[in-house]
Amino acid sequence: MRAEGLFLNFSTSEIVAIQTKAKTLLTEGKTLMAYGIGGRNATKQFTLPIDQVLRECIFALKKKDPATYGHLSTRTQAKFRNA
Numbered sequence: 001m002r003a004e005g006l007f008l009n010f011s012t013s014e015i016v017a018i019q020t021k022a023k024t025l026l027t028e029g030k031t032l033m034a035y036g037i038g039g040r041n042a043t044k045q046f047t048l049p050i051d052q053v054l055r056e057c058i059f060a061l062k063k064k065d066p067a068t069y070g071h072l073s074t075r076t077q078a079k080f081r082n083a
Contacts, residue, residue, distance in 0.1 A: 003059030006048075012064055019057035026050045 007015050048056070061069040 003055045005059060005063065006056045007060040008063060010060065012061065015057050015060050015064070019054065019061075022050050022053040022057065026054075 007018065010018070058069070059072070062072045066072070
């Protein structure tokens with residue numbers, strides 16, 4: 001799935017904070033929460049899947065500060081070898 005630039009309106013520090021939180025949730029395995037109280041059960045899922053959040057963070061950081069985070073790769077180049 002391609003990044004859409006969802007975080008481009010955020011500051012670089014906000015994007016880094018989102019990225020850090022997403023990494024923490026990913027390493028802790030917390031992408032889905034479930035709990036039950038008095039016979040009622042609830043399930044809560046994060047708005048975006050963690051992999052999409054990380055992809056969006058990388059896209060936004062590269063777009064906002066390519067000198068620090070690298071340039072976006074938007075072109076592909078085919079290289080053929082002579083057999």
